[in-house]
Amino acid sequence: MNDSESLAARYPVLDALPPAARDRLEAAARWMRVPAGQLLFDDHQACEGFPFVVEGSVRVSKCAPSGRELPLYRVAPGETCIISSSCLLGHEDYNARGVTESDTLLMLLPKAVFDELLGEPAFRGFVFHLFAERIADLMQLIEEVAFRRLDQRLAALLLGKGRVLHVTHQQLADELGSVREIVSRLLKGFAADGLVRLAREQVEILDPAGLRRLASAGKSS
Known part of the structure; x- marks a missing residue:
């Protein structure tokens, strides 16, 4: 199985896109193999695209000036990073840090193509469905930190x-x-x-x- 086939297997929503949209995605895709412990993004950096994790995992955390970190969530294969999607949707810089936990293969979809694909109902529904799931996870984390x-x-x-x-x-x-x-x-x-x-x-x-x-x-x- 090549990288593109692995991507489709991890993210079945891509098969629901019209052929022209799939071709646009494949042409613009930026593939990255990143070793464990690599900083992918950090506070105040511009968000350059939407990551699809095919192998490995990315740990997303909020960092304090003191150096302390609060883990927010992990992005595993088939999942999305709501920090990335919220930054792209809101035209804002990153407000958290993402570090690979293991050797990671990901595809970065440039912002312009991400914006185009949001016009496709299947892709838009995929993004917002996982967005809602992540928000629920973060609410649970807030409850844990605040009340336990x-x-x-x-x-x-x-x-x-x-x-x-x-x-x-x-x-x-x-x-x-x-x-x-x-x-x-x-x-x-x-x-x-x-x-x-x-x-x-x-x-x-x-x-x-x-x-x-x-x-x-x-x-x-």
């Missing part, structure tokens, strides 16, 4: 990833939009309570039921 304690969010983050997590305290802090010192203190408390065992770049889950009780405590109110 950090220890509850950390407990939830540790669950569902197996018995042993090979992860640093800094990586956990980045996922939570917190700082390493606070997360380390919470993990030490978890260890003292017998919930986890800590080692270098490793967290072993000893009491998943206890973590689950802690994680769900913030959802009962």
Whole structure:
């Protein structure tokens, strides 16, 4: 399967476009193979196009001047980046940061062609449907950050990833939009309570039921 076939498989909506629109898309497509850890876009940069992720994933986060980051969402194959679409629709610069989490293949659709394709009902419906889904995810994130304690969010983050997590305290802090010192203190408390065992770049889950009780405590109110 070549790159164009992979693109169509990941984004079936493209097959619903009229032949002329598909030809316009294919002619304007800018293909990019990007290594893991590469900065794709950042605050105050101009948005040059609409990305279609074919392989890999992109982590989108909001960054503070202090260097702290709050992860907003990930763009996996077949998904869209609402920061990119909102910037294109509103003619604004980026207001978040996008970094590849793994080796990534993407197709960037230039802004002019993106604007043209919005005139096609199938493409317009695709963009706004996923836009609505992302907004719902972001509302859930806001609720988590605003109304749940950090220890509850950390407990939830540790669950569902197996018995042993090979992860640093800094990586956990980045996922939570917190700082390493606070997360380390919470993990030490978890260890003292017998919930986890800590080692270098490793967290072993000893009491998943206890973590689950802690994680769900913030959802009962």
